[in-house]
Amino acid sequence: MRSLRFWLHGCLLLTASVGATLYSTAGMAAEKVILRYGIFQESLSVAELSSFAATGEPSPTLAAYMKLANKKPEEIRDALNKEVKISAVVLDRALNNSFGERVLDEVGKTIHPPANVANRQALRSALVLSASDDGKLSLIEAIQKYPTQEVEVEGDRLVDTATKLSELESGIRKILGVLEKL
16 A cells, blocks of 8 residues: 555656646747757758658758758658657656666757756756657657757757667666666
8 A cells, every 4th residue: 555655646746747847848949940060050940940840841941051961851851750659757757867867968969958058957848848749759849849949959960869769768668667666
């Protein structure tokens, strides 16, 4: 009975944590993306990048930038749209420990606020919000839901980060299994 009460208490705290995160960032989302490839950088609207992710048709600015950076549009689009099936509650729980902080630090090398201040918190919020409506996480949704006006994206890391996120689900499930045994 005591373990059931402990489990219910943990679920209640986790639900409150996710709710607070969703509430606190509900009114703010990124509007501008600063896309970087090495020494090249281009400022785009999130809507422009989202349209490309949805349709595969880059704006003239984005097309010129990808050509200059020598990147294939379909590779970038695939990385932006790659989905990881994971619930927001499980994701929030997994990202709030030392393992999760390492994941956030790694993904934060690709997607981060311009000043790199409160990177973990902003990224955790964006990832959880990405998974909150449909139980799926993608880089384009994380960018859309990033809780700052601007977000920087390191384009040369985008494909690798998408691959790492797709491996995240099985890693999270393993970590949560270990944590539950403790």
